C-alpha cells in the first residue's frame with residue numbers, strides 16, 4: 001500500500017490579499033471553492049467537485065500555464081478540522097487497534113498550517129488531528145472494554161519529543177533536565193528508538209490534554225517574520241496502545257508528527273539563532289526530500305541516516321499506515337516553495353509501505369507450534385539487521401508459488417490475524433526468519449498467516465550470495481592448504497640442507513685425516529729428495545715437519561737425530577776449515593761428489609727407515625709404502641676417494657722427471673721468487689694466498705737456517721728452500737692440488 005498523501009490548503013490570513021491567491025483546488029477552473037459554493041449554493045456539489053483531488057498552481061515562468069498535482073485527498077480552506085479528521089484519520093484508529101502502526105505527519109513550508117492541523121486550537125471545533133486521535137482512541141477503548149465486559153482492556157501511554165537542531169529532547173521532561181547532546185537514537189529490531197525517552201501512561205483525554213499542553217510549553221517555538229508562533233523543531237508524539245484480551249496482547253503505536261516548516265531565509269529576516277535553527281530544519285527537510293526521491297527512484301541507498309528526523313520517520317520503512325498531510329499556503333509569496341512541496345508530496349505518494357501488523361503476544365500455556373528454542377525468550381525479539389538504509393520499495397526477487405494462481409481479487413489492504421496456520425510454500429533454502437517490528441512481539445512467527453506484502457527473504461540470501469560464500473570458503477581452504485604445503489616443502493628443504501651439511505662436515509673430517517697423513521708422507525718424500533740431492537739441512541727440516549704426523553715413530557726420530565748430528569758436524573767442519581781462494585765457483589763441484597755419494601747412502605737409509613716408520617702405520621708393504629710416499633698426494637687422494645680432480649700424470653712426475661715442462665718450471669720459478677706481486681697474478685691466487693705462500697716459504701727458510709745457518713746449498717744470497725715440484729707446491733700452506741692445477745693452467749709460456 002502506498003503512503004496516503006492529502007493536501008490541505010489553509011485559508012488566507014488577515015495579512016494576505018485574495019488577489020494574491022494562486023492555488024486552486026477542484027475541477028472547475030478559474031473559480032475558488034468559495035465562489036463555486038456561493039454561485040451554486042450547493043455545498044454537496046462543491047464537495048464532490050473538490051473530490052477530484054487536484055491542486056493546481058500556475059507556472060511561475062508562464063502564468064498562463066498550470067501545473068496539476070493529484071493526491072489522495074485535497075482539502076481547501078473551507079475544510080474543517082472535523083472533516084479532515086473524519087475522512088483521513090478516524091479510519092486509521094480501528095487498524096491501530098488491530099495491531100497496525102499508524103504514522104501521521106504534517107509537511108509544508110513555514111506558516112502553512114501544520115501545527116494548526118496537528119494540534120489545532122483550543123476550541124472544540126479547532127482541535128487538531130492529535131487531540132481528536134486521542135479522543136477516538138479513548139472512545140474505542142471504552143467501547144472494547146464495554147463490549148467484552150472488561151475482559152479486554154486497553155492501555156494508552158504517551159511519549160513526546162522534539163528534534164531541535166538535529167538533537168532529540170524529551171518534551172515530557174522539564175527543559176532543565178535536557179543535556180546538550182540530547183537523547184541518542186538506536187536501531188532496535190529495524191525500528192529507530194530514542195534511548196531514555198519517557199513513556200507515560202495516560203488514561204483519559206483530559207489527562208492527555210494536560211500532559212500535551214504542558215509538553216508543548218517545552219517545545220521550541222519562536223516568532224518569525226513568516227509565523228508568529230513558528231515551530232523551530234520537529235515534534236513527534238507517540239501514542240502506544242496496548243490491547244490485552246484474555247488470550248493475547250497487541251501493541252501498536254500511532255505517531256503524530258508535526259514537522260517544522262522549511263523557510264526561505266531571503267524572506268525570514270531571521271537573526272543568528274533563528275538562522276541556525278532554520279538551517280537545521282531546512283537540512284532535515286532536504287534530506288527527507290532526498291530520501292523520497294531515492295525511494296521513488298528505487299535507489300539502493302536511502303540517506304535516512306543523514307538526519308535524525310528522517311531516521312525516526314523512516315519513510316517507506318515503517319510498516320502499517322502512513323498518512324502525509326501536505327499543508328499549503330494559497331498565496332503567491334509562497335509560489336516556489338509551494339511548487340517544491342507539491343513535488344515532494346507527489347513523489348511521496350508513490351512510496352509503498354508494507355502492510356504488516358504487529359505480532360500479538362499470546363498468553364497461557366505455550367502453543368505447540370512455538371519452537372522450544374524461542375519459548376523462553378521472554379517475549380524479546382532478536383535484533384534484525386538495520387534496514388533503514390535499504391530501499392524496501394525496491395522490487396524483491398519474485399518467489400512465486402506456481403500452484404498459486406492470481407484469482408483476480410484485489411489484494412486486501414490489511415490482514416486481520418487468523419489463528420489458523422497456513423501451509424507454507426516449500427523452498428529450497430530455509431529462509432531466515434524476519435522478526436517483526438514490534439519490540440514486544442515475539443513468538444508467533446510459525447503460526448502467523450503468510451502476508452502478501454511481506455518482502456521475500458530470498459532477497460537476503462540469493463543463490464549468487466550463497467555461491468559467493470561457498471567460493472570464498474573454498475578459496476580460504478585452498479589458501480590454507482597451499483600454505484601448509486609450502487611449509488612442508490620448506491621443512492624438507494631445510495632437512496636436506498642439514499643432511500648435506502653433516503655429510504660435508506663428515507667428508508671434511510675424513511679428508512682432514514687423510515690430508516694430514518698425506519702431508520706427513522709428502523714431507524718424508526721431500527726429505528728423501530733433499531737428502532738425495534745432498535741437501536741435508538732441508539732434508540732434516542722435512543723430517544722434522546713429518547714427525548708430528550707420525551709422532552710415535554722412533555726410527556723417524558732417530559733418523560732426525562742422526563741427520564741433525566751430521567748437519568752440525570758438517571757445519572762445524574766448514575767453520576774450522578780455511579776457505580779456499582776463488583772457491584766459490586767450484587764449491588758445487590767440490591761438494592757435489594760427496595753429496596751425491598752421501599745422498600745415495602742416505603737415500604738407502606731413508607728407504608729403510610721409512611719402511612720402518614710406515615710399518616706400524618698400516619702400510620701394506622715396503623714397496624707400496626715407498627710408492628705411496630713417492631706418489632703425489634693428490635694421486636693418492638684421488639685413488640682413495642675418486643672425488644678430487646688430479647693433476648695430470650706428467651705434472652705429477654715433474655718432481656722426478658728431469659725434463660719437466662717449461663710451464664711447470666716457469667710456475668715454480670715464480671713461486672720460488674717469493675715475489676708476492678708476481679705470485680698473486682697466478683690463476684686462482686689472490687693477494688692473500690700469495691702472501692701466505694711467501695710466508696710459508698720464509699718459514700721454511702728459517703727452519704732450514706736453524707738446522708745449519710751455513711748449509712751447503714746456501715752459498716749465495718739465494719733463499720734456502722726451493723720448491724722443486726708441483727707436488728711440493730701443493731703441500732705448501734694454503735695451497736692445494738686444485739690451486740696448483742689452476743696456477744699451472746694459467747701460466748703462459
Ligand SMILES: Nc1ncnc2c1ncn2[C@@H]1O[C@H](COP(=O)(O)OP(=O)(O)OP(=O)(O)O)[C@@H](O)[C@H]1O
Pocket residue numbers: 009010011013077108109110111112113114115116117227229230231232259260261262327
Ligand atoms: N486551516 C486553517 N484554518 C484557519 N487558520 C489556519 C489554518 N491553517 C493555518 N492557519 C493559521 O495560519 C497560521 C500559521 O499556521 P501554523 O502555525 O500552523 O503554521 P505552521 O505550518 O505550523 O508553521 P511553522 O512551520 O512555522 O510552525 C496560524 O495563525 C494558524 O492559525
